[in-house]
Amino acid sequence: MSIITYFIVIHVVFFLMDVIKLSKIPGPVPVPVLGNLYDRMALTSFIGWLSKLRRKYGKIYRVFTGSRAYVVLMDKVAAREALSDPRTFVKGPDYKDKFSFVFGDGLVTSVGDKHKADRALFAKYFTQKKIETHLPVLCEQTLQAINTEMEPHVGQVVDLEHFFSILAFKMFCRFAINHEFADSEVWSELTSRGSNIIGESIVLGIPVTTWIPRVKKLLEDAERFHRVCDPLIDARILALQKGEEMVDDPLTVMVQEKMTRKQMYSHLVTMLAAGHDTTAFCTCYTLFLLAKNPKIQAKLKAEVKRVLGNRTNITPEDISQLTYAKNCFQESLRIYSVVPHVTRVCIRDTKLSCGVTVPANTEVLVPICLLNRDTDEWGEPIDAFDPDRFEGITRESPSKGYFPFGYSTRSCIGATLALTEGTVMITLLAQRFTFYEEPSFKLKLKSGITMVSSNGVKVRVERDTSYASS
Numbered sequence: 001m002s003i004i005t006y007f008i009v010i011h012v013v014f015f016l017m018d019v020i021k022l023s024k025i026p027g028p029v030p031v032p033v034l035g036n037l038y039d040r041m042a043l044t045s046f047i048g049w050l051s052k053l054r055r056k057y058g059k060i061y062r063v064f065t066g067s068r069a070y071v072v073l074m075d076k077v078a079a080r081e082a083l084s085d086p087r088t089f090v091k092g093p094d095y096k097d098k099f100s101f102v103f104g105d106g107l108v109t110s111v112g113d114k115h116k117a118d119r120a121l122f123a124k125y126f127t128q129k130k131i132e133t134h135l136p137v138l139c140e141q142t143l144q145a146i147n148t149e150m151e152p153h154v155g156q157v158v159d160l161e162h163f164f165s166i167l168a169f170k171m172f173c174r175f176a177i178n179h180e181f182a183d184s185e186v187w188s189e190l191t192s193r194g195s196n197i198i199g200e201s202i203v204l205g206i207p208v209t210t211w212i213p214r215v216k217k218l219l220e221d222a223e224r225f226h227r228v229c230d231p232l233i234d235a236r237i238l239a240l241q242k243g244e245e246m247v248d249d250p251l252t253v254m255v256q257e258k259m260t261r262k263q264m265y266s267h268l269v270t271m272l273a274a275g276h277d278t279t280a281f282c283t284c285y286t287l288f289l290l291a292k293n294p295k296i297q298a299k300l301k302a303e304v305k306r307v308l309g310n311r312t313n314i315t316p317e318d319i320s321q322l323t324y325a326k327n328c329f330q331e332s333l334r335i336y337s338v339v340p341h342v343t344r345v346c347i348r349d350t351k352l353s354c355g356v357t358v359p360a361n362t363e364v365l366v367p368i369c370l371l372n373r374d375t376d377e378w379g380e381p382i383d384a385f386d387p388d389r390f391e392g393i394t395r396e397s398p399s400k401g402y403f404p405f406g407y408s409t410r411s412c413i414g415a416t417l418a419l420t421e422g423t424v425m426i427t428l429l430a431q432r433f434t435f436y437e438e439p440s441f442k443l444k445l446k447s448g449i450t451m452v453s454s455n456g457v458k459v460r461v462e463r464d465t466s467y468a469s470s
């Protein structure tokens with residue numbers, strides 16, 4: 001038997017075992033190698049495809065993407081059960097083999113006691129109170145970006161992705177390592193490229209190995225980034241040895257804990273990978289939706305005028321009063337969930353409260369982006385941008401199936417940071433400019449780890465004359 005025949009036989013045997021294992025769960029009929037990818041919609045609109053299958057097979061069904069089988073949990077209670085039981089539903093190969101291959105063993109991929117210890121170490125930097133101490137810097141960085149990157153383009157179409165990507169990168173670096181790189185644009189692009197490549201590998205089932213030239217290049221670039229972080233780490237180690245006072249940030253705590261370089265790099269690039277495109281795109285989509293909905297933009301501007309007037313130094317008190325701005329973010333995350341789905345591996349036969357049993361060693365997929373669009377919870381039209389839906393909802397609403405930052409112990413550590421950064425960016429922009437839809441522009445959404453737009457996010461920017469004249 002030739003080696004190719006051998007692999008085909010092995011593949012078919014494993015495939016049939018999965019088909020038998022999942023036979024009690026409804027779903028479309030799979031074929032070897034392609035699984036259910038013979039349906040073109042799976043490749044052209046993965047999310048639309050999952051939604052179509054939900055209508056046909058109900059809230060819990062199975063799909064095969066190539067040879068990989070998933071049980072899709074589009075039932076909010078089942079999804080919460082899976083995400084809140086990390087001993088049964090563990091982080092699987094997407095995290096362990098793919099994400100960590102490039103980004104190392106940081107908070108996203110670590111498990112068990114290591115994860116608990118690392119999370120406890122960093123948690124204090126991500127509290128509302130601590131993040132609010134960064135407000136002056138966040139305002140200063142936003143105003144600088146407005147002056148250099150937005151002002152020269154008044155009257156033109158701008159790519160918000162470019163603007164927010166670099167700004168979000170700079171904000172995170174000041175927050176985590178108290179540093180601003182001169183070539184932030186280069187590193188910001190690298191971080192986005194890294195997330196994109198890993199995201200594509202996960203969705204399309206492509207292996208992540210140095211045999212693939214773009215993965216090899218990514219690892220080389222990551223090493224270059226480690227090298228530019230080295231002098232900053234050295235300076236902190238020296239300051240610690242000399243007993244000098246140091247800024248209290250995640251880099252300092254890693255140095256105080258005597259982490260190895262490798263551990264420090266892993267934490268930094270993991271947080272960057274997890275927090276960069278997510279925050280940038282979430283803010284892009286919010287402004288894009290505001291541009292498409294002038295009445296809602298006017299309502300936001302009225303709030304900004306009432307709370308800030310012409311002031312640009314946003315205080316913690318202001319943040320608590322900018323409730324409509326917060327609702328705009330929540331609603332934008334409902335429509336465009338930047339982390340569209342998360343996966344876990346169920347390691348033992350588990351009966352969910354809805355009666356479905358997920359067999360051992362099965363991957364489950366929680367489609368956050370579709371749970372957010374349940375018409376029973378949010379009414380019709382489900383696609384309409386209506387921030388008032390979030391009146392009285394403080395942040396997540398798991399009971400409605402709304403958890404854009406994940407759920408339970410593995411939920412996003414950076415949620416408050418992302419929302420605070422986003423609020424600062426949007427309010428200072430809305431104070432000074434008015435954004436309009438560019439009729440010829442259509443978003444081209446592509447979902448990997450994050451839902452990004454492959455052709456940027458474009459709107460037209462005009463000066464707000466009421467701000468200029470007051």
Ligand code: HEM
Nearest residue numbers: 107108271274275278279282339342405406410412414418
């Ligand atoms: C709008 C912006 C953001 C969204 C929508 C988002 C979404 C998410 C989601 C859904 C998860 C859970 C993943 C899972 O269960 O497998 C997660 C985890 C995580 N996020 Fe975010 N995120 C955002 C911003 C940030 C920021 C700014 C940071 C900065 C540090 C960050 C760092 C992380 C980390 C480290 C984890 C893993 C946490 C753990 O497992 O302990 N994220 N995020």
